[in-house]
Amino acid sequence: MKKTLSTAALSITLLFTLGVGSVFADSALDQEVDKVLGTRYSYGGTTTSGFDCSGFTMYVFAKLGLKLPHQSGSQFDMGTSVSRKDLRAGDLVFFNTSGQGISHVGIYVGDDKFAHASTNRGVVINRLAEEYYDQRYVGAKRIMSDDTYEESAGESS
Template identity: 65%
Template sequence: MKKKLTLAVMGFAIALTLGTGSAFADSKMDQVIDSAKGTSYVSGGTSLSGFDCSGFTMYVFNKLGIKLPHQSGSQFSMGKSVSRNEMRPGDLVFFNTSGRGVSHVGIFVGEGKFAHASSSRGVIISSLNESYYAKRYIGAKRIMSTDAYQSVAVDSPDYDDVD
């Protein structure tokens, strides 16, 4: 009985962990973001040695072949505004954390979440619904064309399943 219970619990635990990864688990963008997760916050940082928020977004997009300036306000002036219900992975999300306009940026990853360089926790994934971010949300911008989005932010096919 104990063995069956252990197997049932393990099976349930495995079932719960399936699909808990990123909203775009096998995309090129996901791989770049995953490689940067946990990197420390460094003011002015633009590399895996340390990032600030716009340095992080600049780094990710640069790895995907898209150039961004190193300043959240400058990034906010780019692209096309998109409403919250139209956002797709890869859209930039902007916040007023200083009380003086655009001061923080992250990358929407789907399912209401975004990747960013937090000044206190480094590169993490957070929810747009967390009260801190929800109160400071300014808007989202689409930087990538549909073609770029399809090639870098959509799951790659799983070739292991092809016979």
């Protein structure tokens, strides 16, 4: 019994330490992202059966009442540019992973982290400062209006 409790406590501690999905999500955005963490990668995928990167962002934003196209370059053409130091939860972050321009997109979730559909690991959360993403970071766009942000991504009291 004692070993089981210790294992459970360690598991919960690891979940919070690693910053993966939390059952205590503060916003609608957090809740939608948490629901699909671990969903497998599928090229062209737009459903919980499998996502590609832009399919993931399209799906989450649709749950929040916003329509996005299904292509990272087309999503980059939307919204307002945001500097990296001014990112807020719900901003889209873009990367050049192919060497040929915008080829990957994720959703900034705060604390230097973003959620995205990784080709190798499915829907995960990574840090923008990780060398791979830091070197390929292109920019960010704010898609949500301030009102939509407050309703969907702002912390609830």
